[in-house]
Amino acid sequence: MSTEILVNIGPQETRVALVEGGSAQEVHMQRASRHGLTGNIYKGVVQRVLPGMQAAFVEIGLERTAFLHVNDMVVAAAAHSASPPLITQLLREGEKVLVQIVKDPIGSKGARLSSLLSIPSRYLVLLPHEAHVGVSARLEDEAERTRLKGILDELQQRLAPRFGVIARTAADGVGAEALEADLNFLLRLWSDVATQTKSAPPGTLVHGDLPLSMRILRDLLGTHVERVRIDSAEECVRLREFAQTFIPHAAPLVELYEGAAPIFDLYGVEDDISRALDRRVELKSGGHLIIDQTEAMTTIDVNTGAYIGHRNLEETVLKTNLEAAQAIARQLRLRNLGGIIIIDFIDMKSEDHRGQVLRALERSLAADHARTQIHPFSPLGLVEMTRKRTRESLGHILCEPCPACSGRGTIKTVETVAHEIAREVQRAARQFEAKGFLVLAAPHVVQKLVEEQPAGLTALEATLNRPIRLQSEAGYTQESFDVVPL
Known part of the structure; x- marks a missing residue:
C-alpha cells in the first residue's frame, strides 16, 4: 500500500495529511492562534492541592489551570508500591514543579500534566527521572527487540546511567552509531532544559515540541512512506535540512509540490475533512454509520440503510458489519476520536460472525498510531473500546457549538x-x-x-x-x- 505525507502551509495554519492507499487516514493541524501543547515542558506552581482527588491544580501560564494526579508524579512512580503516597506528602500550595503536558486542554477541561518527563527524538525517548531501558511494544520481532535492548543497555550505562531510554518504532534496524548520536542529542537537549528551568519564572514554557511539519516527519516518517510533498518552497528547504540532520535517509523523500491544484485536493483530502464533520458516513454497500461525539464518549451506530444483500439476512448483516469495521477504524483516525467509544454493530446471532467482525476491527486499527483497546461484544451486543486521546478531535478544532442550539444538536419547535x-x-x-x-x-x-x-x-x-x-x-x-x- 502506497503511503504519502502531504503538508499544506498557510499564513496562520499548517495542515498535514497521512495518505494511505489513495485516501486520507490522519489529518493534523496547527494554528498560530491555537498550538497543540502536548509534549511541552513548563515550570509550574501548585495553585491548589486536592487530597480527596489525590491531585493538584498547577498554574503553567495557560487560560485554565492544569491537572496533575499523584499517579503521574515521579515519586509515586518510583515507589513501586500498591498504593501511591498521599498528594499532601508530595506537594504543597505555592511549590514550584517541572511538568509536561500529556493531554491538551479539551473543551472545559484543563491540560493533563505529568512530572514523569519524556523527550522524544527520531529513534529514542529520554526519560530524565527514570533509569529504565525499554523497547516500543510495536516492535514485535524478538530478535530485533533483543538487539536494540543490548545496544541501549550499553549506551545507557556509558552515557546516561541516571536516565531512562526507550527505543521508538523508528529504531527498527537502526545501527548503534545512529542510536548513540540520537542519545547524545537528547542529553544535550535535556541539559539546555535543565539550565533554562533554573532561571525561568513560574508559569513559563521551558521546552516546546517541534513545529507540526517537523514533528510529523519525526513521528510518522517510517520506511513505508514513499514521499513527503509540501506546497511551500521555504518550508520545504527547512524540512530537508531537518531531515538531513535527524533522518538522513529520508531527506530525498521531501519534495516541493508545484501543482496547479491545491495540495489537499490531491486524493480528495479536502473533501475527506469536510465529510469528517458529518454525523453520517456512507458505506459503499449502501449502509451507513452514525457517529455522535459527546463529552463522555463517542457512539457509533451501524445501519444497513439501502443495502438489502443478495442471499440471506445473516450474510447481509455480516457484510455490512465487516465493511463498517474498516470504515470505523478509518474514521477514528481521521477524526482523531479518543476516550471511550461504543459501537453498535447490527445484531448478529452467530458467534463466528461476531468473531470475524472483531478481528476485522482489530486488523483495521493495527496501523493506528494511537493506542487502542477493544473488548468483546457485551451482553447487549455492543463493542466497547478505548483510543488514547492526547489532542483535540478534528471536530473540536474546526467547529464550535451552534449559536442556535448551544451544541445540543436540536432546537425548540x-x-x-x-x-x-x-x-x-x-x-x-x-x-x-x-x-x-x-x-x-x-x-x-x-x-x-x-x-x-x-x-x-x-x-x-x-x-x-x-x-x-x-x-x-x-x-x-x-x-x-x-x-x-x-
Whole structure:
C-alpha cells in the first residue's frame, strides 16, 4: 500500500495529511492562534492541592489551570508500591514543579500534566527521572527487540546511567552509531532544559515540541512512506535540512509540490475533512454509520440503510458489519476520536460472525498510531473500546457549538417557543403594572402567533385586559425572544 505525507502551509495554519492507499487516514493541524501543547515542558506552581482527588491544580501560564494526579508524579512512580503516597506528602500550595503536558486542554477541561518527563527524538525517548531501558511494544520481532535492548543497555550505562531510554518504532534496524548520536542529542537537549528551568519564572514554557511539519516527519516518517510533498518552497528547504540532520535517509523523500491544484485536493483530502464533520458516513454497500461525539464518549451506530444483500439476512448483516469495521477504524483516525467509544454493530446471532467482525476491527486499527483497546461484544451486543486521546478531535478544532442550539444538536419547535412567549407575558403581567406588552421574536415565530394561533393571542389579551404587540426581529434565532412591558 502506497503511503504519502502531504503538508499544506498557510499564513496562520499548517495542515498535514497521512495518505494511505489513495485516501486520507490522519489529518493534523496547527494554528498560530491555537498550538497543540502536548509534549511541552513548563515550570509550574501548585495553585491548589486536592487530597480527596489525590491531585493538584498547577498554574503553567495557560487560560485554565492544569491537572496533575499523584499517579503521574515521579515519586509515586518510583515507589513501586500498591498504593501511591498521599498528594499532601508530595506537594504543597505555592511549590514550584517541572511538568509536561500529556493531554491538551479539551473543551472545559484543563491540560493533563505529568512530572514523569519524556523527550522524544527520531529513534529514542529520554526519560530524565527514570533509569529504565525499554523497547516500543510495536516492535514485535524478538530478535530485533533483543538487539536494540543490548545496544541501549550499553549506551545507557556509558552515557546516561541516571536516565531512562526507550527505543521508538523508528529504531527498527537502526545501527548503534545512529542510536548513540540520537542519545547524545537528547542529553544535550535535556541539559539546555535543565539550565533554562533554573532561571525561568513560574508559569513559563521551558521546552516546546517541534513545529507540526517537523514533528510529523519525526513521528510518522517510517520506511513505508514513499514521499513527503509540501506546497511551500521555504518550508520545504527547512524540512530537508531537518531531515538531513535527524533522518538522513529520508531527506530525498521531501519534495516541493508545484501543482496547479491545491495540495489537499490531491486524493480528495479536502473533501475527506469536510465529510469528517458529518454525523453520517456512507458505506459503499449502501449502509451507513452514525457517529455522535459527546463529552463522555463517542457512539457509533451501524445501519444497513439501502443495502438489502443478495442471499440471506445473516450474510447481509455480516457484510455490512465487516465493511463498517474498516470504515470505523478509518474514521477514528481521521477524526482523531479518543476516550471511550461504543459501537453498535447490527445484531448478529452467530458467534463466528461476531468473531470475524472483531478481528476485522482489530486488523483495521493495527496501523493506528494511537493506542487502542477493544473488548468483546457485551451482553447487549455492543463493542466497547478505548483510543488514547492526547489532542483535540478534528471536530473540536474546526467547529464550535451552534449559536442556535448551544451544541445540543436540536432546537425548540416554533410552537414550543410560542407557548413559552405566552407564559412569559403572563409572568410579566403579574410582575409589572404595564399598559401593554411588546414581544420581540424571530419572523417565523411571530408569523406562527399571528396566523396559526390568533385565537390564543386574543384570549391572552382578554385574560390580561392589556394589548400585546408583536414585532419581528430578523437577527433573533428561533429560540430567542424578549417581552417588554410598555
